Amino acid sequence: MSASRPRVPxxxxxxxxxxxxxxxxxxxxxxxHGRRIAVIENEFGDAGIDNDLLVEARGxxxxxxxxxxxxxxxxxxxxxxxxxxxxxRERRADAFDYVIIETTGLADPAPVxxxxxxxxxxxxxxxxxxxxxxxxxxxxxxxxEQHHEAQEQVGFADRILISxxxxxxxxxxVSLSERLGRINARAPVAKVLFGVAxxxxxxxIDGFSLDSILEIEPGxxxxxxxxxxxxxxxxxxxxxxxxxxxxxxxxxxxxVADHARDLMRYKGVVSFVGLDSRVVFQGVHMLMNSDIGRxxxxxxxxxxxxxxxGRHLPxxxxxxxxxxxxxxxxxxxx
Amino acid sequence: MTANSSNPLLEKCLALxxxxxxxxxxxxxxxxxxxxxxxxxAGHFTWAExxxxxxxxxxxxxxAEAAGTAAPSYYEQxxxxxxxxxxxxxxxxxxxxxxxxxxxxxxGTAHQVAV
Numbered sequence: 001m002s003a004s005r006p007r008v009p010x011x012x013x014x015x016x017x018x019x020x021x022x023x024x025x026x027x028x029x030x031x032x033h034g035r036r037i038a039v040i041e042n043e044f045g046d047a048g049i050d051n052d053l054l055v056e057a058r059g060x061x062x063x064x065x066x067x068x069x070x071x072x073x074x075x076x077x078x079x080x081x082x083x084x085x086x087x088x089r090e091r092r093a094d095a096f097d098y099v100i101i102e103t104t105g106l107a108d109p110a111p112v113x114x115x116x117x118x119x120x121x122x123x124x125x126x127x128x129x130x131x132x133x134x135x136x137x138x139x140x141x142x143x144x145e146q147h148h149e150a151q152e153q154v155g156f157a158d159r160i161l162i163s164x165x166x167x168x169x170x171x172x173x174v175s176l177s178e179r180l181g182r183i184n185a186r187a188p189v190a191k192v193l194f195g196v197a198x199x200x201x202x203x204x205i206d207g208f209s210l211d212s213i214l215e216i217e218p219g220x221x222x223x224x225x226x227x228x229x230x231x232x233x234x235x236x237x238x239x240x241x242x243x244x245x246x247x248x249x250x251x252x253x254x255x256v257a258d259h260a261r262d263l264m265r266y267k268g269v270v271s272f273v274g275l276d277s278r279v280v281f282q283g284v285h286m287l288m289n290s291d292i293g294r295x296x297x298x299x300x301x302x303x304x305x306x307x308x309x310g311r312h313l314p315x316x317x318x319x320x321x322x323x324x325x326x327x328x329x330x331x332x333x334x
Numbered sequence: 335m336t337a338n339s340s341n342p343l344l345e346k347c348l349a350l351x352x353x354x355x356x357x358x359x360x361x362x363x364x365x366x367x368x369x370x371x372x373x374x375x376a377g378h379f380t381w382a383e384x385x386x387x388x389x390x391x392x393x394x395x396x397x398a399e400a401a402g403t404a405a406p407s408y409y410e411q412x413x414x415x416x417x418x419x420x421x422x423x424x425x426x427x428x429x430x431x432x433x434x435x436x437x438x439x440x441x442g443t444a445h446q447v448a449v
Contacts, residue, residue, distance in 0.1 A: 117447040123447070248436075249436055249439040249440055250439075253439065253440045256440060256441055272432070275429050275433075276429065280433075281436065283441070286441055287445050287447050288440055288445060288447070290433050290434060291430065293433075
């Protein structure tokens with residue numbers, strides 16, 4: 001119970017082919033950052049990673065734990081490697097205190113992330129800290145058009161790092177940042193310079209923590225400026241009226257059941273009638289966690305905010321449904 | 335403890351070591367049982383306090399059953415009492431339980447994880 005040891009934080013580093021994940025790591029790992037980081041590398045480019053704690057994962061082994069249930073798709077290779085790393089750390093406690101998993105450019109982040117929730121042994125020992133996605137400023141536009149994996153990696157991210165910004169003009173960076181913000185409204189977008197990137201750009205981000213504040217990127221324009229019709233997109237629902245807990249529960253249950261495959265990340269900080277504290281929840285496909293958040297202050301305007309990120313999500317259906325879950329609204333017919 | 339047939343707790347008490355009978359019908363029952371034992375062992379409440387709380391729950395359920403209401407199972411009563419004593423002792427709060435129930439209601443227990 002509460003006496004259990006803190007779990008080892010894990011960062012999943014994704015990014016499309018050639019975005020510079022390996023270069024980024026090679027710039028960061030040798031720095032005197034005082035952190036001992038084990039790296040699990042899934043892809044072998046020309047530039048290998050120089051790290052004492054490098055583990056190579058040859059090939060992606062996707063394992064379906066349960067018939068057809070998307071959330072039960074995990075990475076068998078990772079389960080094995082993380083188990084071996086755990087044994088190593090148990091023998092020598094100072095072996096490492098962070099893990100970074102560098103995925104292949106084409107990897108779907110979902111099975112990697114779900115491994116940390118579905119496999120009980122892994123979940124007990126490791127904590128998924130964040131998904132960090134590196135986006136190549138030079139090739140992003142074409143890659144986002146041509147490869148759905150590129151959009152999905154952006155959609156899943158807790159943080160987006162734009163690389164190679166020195167090779168394009170500033171206006172291109174602005175429009176790329178806006179596009180990334182429409183795909184993923186909740187991941188901060190930052191430029192990354194390979195030579196000077198700091199380790200805290202990729203670890204200790206707390207992307208999956210229920211305590212972390214739900215902030216919508218100021219660049220998020222919602223309905224406006226639909227320059228690109230990206231399959232992956234976000235939408236945000238805000239209200240100052242409280243939800244009826246039962247109505248919201250029933251509605252979200254239906255939405256998760258109907259759209260589990262397309263619903264990549266979702267998070268909410270909501271006010272319920274009859275509760276004096278915020279309720280926070282966060283999900284990945286069908287996996288979800290909820291808890292109590294900070295209490296509402298006396299007289300505070302109870303601002304609820306929910307964000308959904310996914311593939312071809314029917315925003316109007318969500319918005320209309322959420323409106324119906326607000327307390328005091330008439331119940332939908334049927 | 336003396337055998338006292340007027341104590342509803344003892345009337346409904348399971349035979350924990352009797353023959354081949356399974357003690358728990360569902361995995362959650364063993365977890366509910368273990369949580370109460372652990373919390374008491376950790377000093378959140380004494381066993382006597384637990385017995386009093388559980389007895390009260392059983393008494394209420396028995397009365398409700400006598401009045402024609404469908405009775406909760408033994409471990410449903412156990413769980414209800416466990417929630418009450420945990421709230422009373424500050425282990426959790428009514429609001430936290432509500433927040434957890436919300437998530438379980440959306441995705442089910444199998445998908446409720448520490449995301």
